Amino acid sequence: MTMTTRHPQGEAIAASTRWQAQSENSESQKQPLDKIFGADVFDTRSMRKRLTRETFEALERAMDGRERLSAQDADVVAKAMKDWAVERGATHFTHWFQPMTGLTAEKHDALLTPDGEGHLVSKLSGKSLIQGEPDASSFPSGGLRATFEARGYTAWDVSSPAFLLRGANYATLCIPTAFVSWNGEALDKKTPLLRSIEALSTQAMRILKIFGTDEGVRTVGSSLGAEQEYFLVDRNLFYARPDLVSCDRTLFGATPPKHQQLDDHYFGSIPPRVLSFMSEAEEELARLGIPVQTRHNEVAPGQYEFAPLFESTNIACDHQALTMETIKRVAGRYGFAAILHEKPFAGMNGSGKHNNWSLSTDTGVNLLDPQDETHTNLQFMTFVCAVMRAVHLHGDVLRATIASASNDHRLGANEAPPAIISMFLGDMLTDLIGQLETGTPSRTIKGGELDLGANALPALKRDSGDRNRTSPLAFTGNKFEFRAVGSAASVAWPNTVINTIVSESLDFIADEFERVGGEHPSGEGRDLAVKQILARIITEHKAVLFDGDGYTEEWEVEAEKRGLPNLRSTADALPVLNEPKVRTMFAKYGVLTNDELESRVEIFREKYASQMRIEAEQMVVIARTMILPAVCQHQRNLAETVASTEGAGVDCPELRDELDGFVGLVGQLREATIILTEAGVPPGLDSQETCRFFRDSVIPIMDAVRSISDRLEGLVEASLWPLPTYSELLTLR
Numbered sequence: 001m002t003m004t005t006r007h008p009q010g011e012a013i014a015a016s017t018r019w020q021a022q023s024e025n026s027e028s029q030k031q032p033l034d035k036i037f038g039a040d041v042f043d044t045r046s047m048r049k050r051l052t053r054e055t056f057e058a059l060e061r062a063m064d065g066r067e068r069l070s071a072q073d074a075d076v077v078a079k080a081m082k083d084w085a086v087e088r089g090a091t092h093f094t095h096w097f098q099p100m101t102g103l104t105a106e107k108h109d110a111l112l113t114p115d116g117e118g119h120l121v122s123k124l125s126g127k128s129l130i131q132g133e134p135d136a137s138s139f140p141s142g143g144l145r146a147t148f149e150a151r152g153y154t155a156w157d158v159s160s161p162a163f164l165l166r167g168a169n170y171a172t173l174c175i176p177t178a179f180v181s182w183n184g185e186a187l188d189k190k191t192p193l194l195r196s197i198e199a200l201s202t203q204a205m206r207i208l209k210i211f212g213t214d215e216g217v218r219t220v221g222s223s224l225g226a227e228q229e230y231f232l233v234d235r236n237l238f239y240a241r242p243d244l245v246s247c248d249r250t251l252f253g254a255t256p257p258k259h260q261q262l263d264d265h266y267f268g269s270i271p272p273r274v275l276s277f278m279s280e281a282e283e284e285l286a287r288l289g290i291p292v293q294t295r296h297n298e299v300a301p302g303q304y305e306f307a308p309l310f311e312s313t314n315i316a317c318d319h320q321a322l323t324m325e326t327i328k329r330v331a332g333r334y335g336f337a338a339i340l341h342e343k344p345f346a347g348m349n350g351s352g353k354h355n356n357w358s359l360s361t362d363t364g365v366n367l368l369d370p371q372d373e374t375h376t377n378l379q380f381m382t383f384v385c386a387v388m389r390a391v392h393l394h395g396d397v398l399r400a401t402i403a404s405a406s407n408d409h410r411l412g413a414n415e416a417p418p419a420i421i422s423m424f425l426g427d428m429l430t431d432l433i434g435q436l437e438t439g440t441p442s443r444t445i446k447g448g449e450l451d452l453g454a455n456a457l458p459a460l461k462r463d464s465g466d467r468n469r470t471s472p473l474a475f476t477g478n479k480f481e482f483r484a485v486g487s488a489a490s491v492a493w494p495n496t497v498i499n500t501i502v503s504e505s506l507d508f509i510a511d512e513f514e515r516v517g518g519e520h521p522s523g524e525g526r527d528l529a530v531k532q533i534l535a536r537i538i539t540e541h542k543a544v545l546f547d548g549d550g551y552t553e554e555w556e557v558e559a560e561k562r563g564l565p566n567l568r569s570t571a572d573a574l575p576v577l578n579e580p581k582v583r584t585m586f587a588k589y590g591v592l593t594n595d596e597l598e599s600r601v602e603i604f605r606e607k608y609a610s611q612m613r614i615e616a617e618q619m620v621v622i623a624r625t626m627i628l629p630a631v632c633q634h635q636r637n638l639a640e641t642v643a644s645t646e647g648a649g650v651d652c653p654e655l656r657d658e659l660d661g662f663v664g665l666v667g668q669l670r671e672a673t674i675i676l677t678e679a680g681v682p683p684g685l686d687s688q689e690t691c692r693f694f695r696d697s698v699i700p701i702m703d704a705v706r707s708i709s710d711r712l713e714g715l716v717e718a719s720l721w722p723l724p725t726y727s728e729l730l731t732l733r
């Protein structure tokens, strides 16, 4: 039987039916995850197996950042890597990098070259492993280069392992690289991240020296576990919505009667088709050595989450980019489209990317682990105070770091952290901070046990404090969770910034200690000096601590009294990055030069403006070519009904009123659409003024167009409405 529908929903169902048939057959084919974990990664184990001891050790030194790899060793490593890849079916290699826009970039070169005698031989030289030269002119540089200055280099990042990306008929060896201009200026997200990791290590080591815990420690790194939220919708419905296709969010759509009010989706049972998708995505991620730990439904219908096990930040950032791409790629195979946008559906929860960040030594010690008797752990308190000072001094920078057109829809809305950056420490740490401010801490609040009142249930170990889900930056046990990061964002930039601002505070503390505590390098004298420094930091910076409900208006008022900035939109937030104190900091720690930082801000602004322009234009197109024709048809039907009813000699004043009201609303939509069409950016505005123009003069009109259209959606005959509705999109079959 063929069904005719106004959307290709029939197809969507068919796709899921195909999925069912396929899934019933493939149950037995699933391989255990531990067998395939890391199978597509040229990891330490594969390297050790394929390299001589000397070369492997040289490579290890390069991976730890102690020494650069020599040209001879690079040749040997390249050959081993190439053999490993070719044995696994690779035909091409690529320098894989993360440009300033988009997720990742790759340009493939063949691993096989003719040998001059009619055969192909495989080849990868040390030189092509270490350095590549993609044409840089098509990537945004934010004014660092003119378009004709095309030269750019990719440089192998030894610390992140090479891997294979596979698909039907292909396997490509991907070599993680940094991407810089001919002058060596960073054109990507990785270069400043690596620089910030080194800065952090240098400063954190100074703190360890103070406490005499640096023995055997070579480096301190940051660790990262980034939880990824996303939506899944039926692929065919996705493609029936031009707004989803070009903006990854719905520009129109009335809230359906039932969405997330009953809280029945969060942690609910995962629909089988989704679970099959998740399993396959996990399998692909496992092959890439990406340890996915958690999967569950999120708050909104159609919303889900993947959380990995944490890793060192550089690798975690590469893995996060791969995770986003894998989610998108695998979703298609199950008849889904994955949406990573922060707010695809108005009126429903948006998606974030909780950025779990901690500090640990290369010997495996988590420096943010409070341990049992926390009040005796002065080193831990030093790191916590450093983060607190950093967040108070640079909350505006953190806010700017997560600013984007898409995240603007989420921050400050009712399910996401507010745009005010504050910090939550929980009962135990708050108590400890209070003790430390006024003297020597003498107690650690304990959580104790929970008796559930039935012997069949175990006594539970209770945490020493509750959680706070409204805080943008929360201490969660042994790490800080930065919750304001957007689901579509790369995590490299937020972590670059966290590392940099924390480096600055660690540097400050180490300097202070050298100034006042130098004469007591150890023992009680040292502790006293440190406590005095920390007490002062607490007094000066405790205004950033907030344990209450961050969603309330009272908090906005209170935060203003405390002098905490509330930068509501991207246009408000981005200028922070060009402030002298911020430039000085990035330059001082060698993370970004003034030019590099300025160019980045320029790129962020251009990206914001382009995205807004696309959305506004897309909105006009949908209003004119889909919604207005549909509502005119409905208007005609109404008018004909009125005419024929009255023609039959029956009065129908209610129908006439309805027609009247409807015609009025259609008129409003037409008028608002015309205003939006004419709301072009006036000539002569610079990039910051352009952002402000969108904020003040375009977004309000877009809101008006949408709200009129959403009212019409509730009035028009269902079969005439030209876009799949929220109910249709959010119900997975």
Ligand code: ADP
Pocket (backbone or CB within 6 Å): 223, 224, 225, 226, 227, 307, 308, 309, 310, 311, 356, 357, 358, 359, 366, 476, 478, 479
């Ligand atoms: P929560 O219950 O607070 O969400 P989980 O233990 O479930 O905490 O972890 C959430 C995320 O935090 C996971 O991705 C996890 O790997 C990550 N995480 C845990 N410990 C650390 C750490 N020391 N550094 C960075 N991320 C961490």
Ligand code: MG
Pocket (backbone or CB within 6 Å): 227, 354, 481
């Ligand atoms: Mg979490």
